[in-house]
Amino acid sequence: MTSTYAGIRENRPDTDTFLHLGGTSCDLADKFEKRCLQVADRTFSQGQQCQQINSLATFLTMEDSVLIVHSPQGCAGCVTAANDGYRVGQIHRGIRNPQNAHIIISNLDEQDVILGGEEKLRESIQIAIERHHPKVVFLFASCASGIIGDDIDAVAASEQTADGPVIIPIHCEGFKSNIPGSGFDVAFIALNKYLLKGEQLPTQKGLINLFAPVSISFADQYEMQRVLSDIGLSVNYIPFFSSYEKLRSIPAAEASTAICKVFGDEFMKTLYTDYGVPYAHTVMPIGLRNTDLWFKGIADLVGKGKEADAYIKRERERVLPKIEGIRRRLEGKRVFVCGGTGRSFAAAALIDDFGMKLVGLQTPTYDEDAQFDIRHLTSIHGDFLVDVANMQPYEQVNLVKRLKPDVFIGVPEWTARLGIPTTHVLDVKRPTMGYNGLLYLGEKIAEQIENPGFNVKLSRYANLPYKESWYGKDPFKFIKQQEPDDTALVREVVLT
Numbered sequence: 463m464t465s466t467y468a469g470i471r472e473n474r475p476d477t478d479t480f481l482h483l484g485g486t487s488c489d490l491a492d493k494f495e496k497r498c499l500q501v502a503d504r505t506f507s508q509g510q511q512c513q514q515i516n517s518l519a520t521f522l523t524m525e526d527s528v529l530i531v532h533s534p535q536g537c538a539g540c541v542t543a544a545n546d547g548y549r550v551g552q553i554h555r556g557i558r559n560p561q562n563a564h565i566i567i568s569n570l571d572e573q574d575v576i577l578g579g580e581e582k583l584r585e586s587i588q589i590a591i592e593r594h595h596p597k598v599v600f601l602f603a604s605c606a607s608g609i610i611g612d613d614i615d616a617v618a619a620s621e622q623t624a625d626g627p628v629i630i631p632i633h634c635e636g637f638k639s640n641i642p643g644s645g646f647d648v649a650f651i652a653l654n655k656y657l658l659k660g661e662q663l664p665t666q667k668g669l670i671n672l673f674a675p676v677s678i679s680f681a682d683q684y685e686m687q688r689v690l691s692d693i694g695l696s697v698n699y700i701p702f703f704s705s706y707e708k709l710r711s712i713p714a715a716e717a718s719t720a721i722c723k724v725f726g727d728e729f730m731k732t733l734y735t736d737y738g739v740p741y742a743h744t745v746m747p748i749g750l751r752n753t754d755l756w757f758k759g760i761a762d763l764v765g766k767g768k769e770a771d772a773y774i775k776r777e778r779e780r781v782l783p784k785i786e787g788i789r790r791r792l793e794g795k796r797v798f799v800c801g802g803t804g805r806s807f808a809a810a811a812l813i814d815d816f817g818m819k820l821v822g823l824q825t826p827t828y829d830e831d832a833q834f835d836i837r838h839l840t841s842i843h844g845d846f847l848v849d850v851a852n853m854q855p856y857e858q859v860n861l862v863k864r865l866k867p868d869v870f871i872g873v874p875e876w877t878a879r880l881g882i883p884t885t886h887v888l889d890v891k892r893p894t895m896g897y898n899g900l901l902y903l904g905e906k907i908a909e910q911i912e913n914p915g916f917n918v919k920l921s922r923y924a925n926l927p928y929k930e931s932w933y934g935k936d937p938f939k940f941i942k943q944q945e946p947d948d949t950a951l952v953r954e955v956v957l958t
């Protein structure tokens with residue numbers, strides 16, 4: 463295996479990645495182009511997503527696996543949201559009695575932090591095997607296990623038996639990266655190292671690896687499979703609702719593509735390098751333009767471009783009159799979009815289908831990919847405000863209150879309390895993607911704008927925790943550029 467990428471996104475050699483920025487789209491894009499964007503940090507931070515949850519979510523829905531989180535209890539707390547999506551996903555797939563994901567937490571405590579927690583990890587592996595008889599056991603590191611130096615690789619190797627499950631250690635210690643997408647990368651790096659192991663398989667003509675995160679609804683899976691099967695392609699849907707056998711067959715695919723821009727993108731490069739499987743890395747298939755681009759990307763790669771063109775023409779003829787109807791309800795509405803790297807840009811492009819105007823965008827990272835999207839969006843919407851932030855709701859509500867959009871598209875818990883209509887594109891239960899998802903999403907946005915009553919009432923009774931004076935201050939007040947002297951000091955320390 464030839465891959466050398468360590469799974470820390472901010473350290474990728476081929477792109478500059480910025481995590482703390484605020485400004486107008488034109489200004490940021492110009493500075494990025496001239497390579498004069500300054501590295502900055504936040505002197506105050508309110509919540510930040512950890513990469514471990516993304517590593518967990520990568521394999522959460524595997525039908526024959528157990529996930530062991532080697533951490534104190536709290537680390538896996540927010541996995542309950544993904545588990546909820548998993549349960550609903552089972553019901554949508556016809557399973558009448560949905561199961562919880564098989565997750566065991568080793569529960570490191572104060573004593574383990576001093577004396578070491580490897581015994582607890584061994585015990586957890588034994589419990590996992592006796593209780594669930596899995597084919598794969600994933601071990602997830604945490605900040606605590608990393609800091610105390612528990613060797614999860616050595617534990618995995620010593621517990622591995624010839625006839626037992628494959629034990630895969632994953633190095634997703636939260637402190638290693640500030641980019642949550644790194645959690646996906648370290649999970650796939652471990653999968654390649656411990657399960658695929660560089661073994662070549664004969665290529666199955668027409669088989670496509672479709673990489674999809676846990677946040678994709680069954681309706682979206684069905685829609686993307688429908689689109690691909692229409693031109694004679696079959697789908698290995700990875701790793702969502704997947705299995706040991708499906709993972710093993712990844713190198714046999716004719717090509718790969720991903721539904722999300724930051725899920726599986728680095729792994730697809732590895733699959734090309736190690737197994738010769740080509741890939742299409744384009745956009746998230748949300749909205750007309752993006753769905754066309756996504757579909758053409760994979761179709762062209764496997765020589766089905768003409769069939770794809772014909773299909774796109776038929777689908778456009780089918781959905782355009784319906785889009786026109788929705789457009790009449792939404793045209794001219796001002797929108798603030800917030801989401802992960804893939805969804806925020808896809809949603810911002812989608813609103814153009816309905817004639818809406820982008821006034822603000824919050825996204826976790828700014829890199830070469832983001833630059834391309836920002837330029838595209840600016841050409842449609844003109845200048846708009848950009849907040850590059852992993853979470854940071856205090857900045858979000860300040861911006862939204864200033865910009866006064868007609869609708870907020872994104873995770874709505876905070877801005878809903880401002881009383882403005884909200885909806886989101888991170889929907890594990892309803893359609894979002896492809897041609898049918900576009901219609902559903904358009905209807906959903908229009909209904910929210912036409913029926914804002916719930917959020918209006920919410921704003922009367924559920925206050926946000928900020929003082930009124932905060933809304934009069936610069937929303938980017940806490941983003942501080944790194945002083946040149948700081949850089950010199952860091953260099954000096956590193957060199958001595």
Ligand code: SF4
Nearest residue numbers: 512514537604605636
């Ligand atoms: S791994 Fe670290 S950053 Fe992630 S939840 Fe645990 S303590 Fe927090």
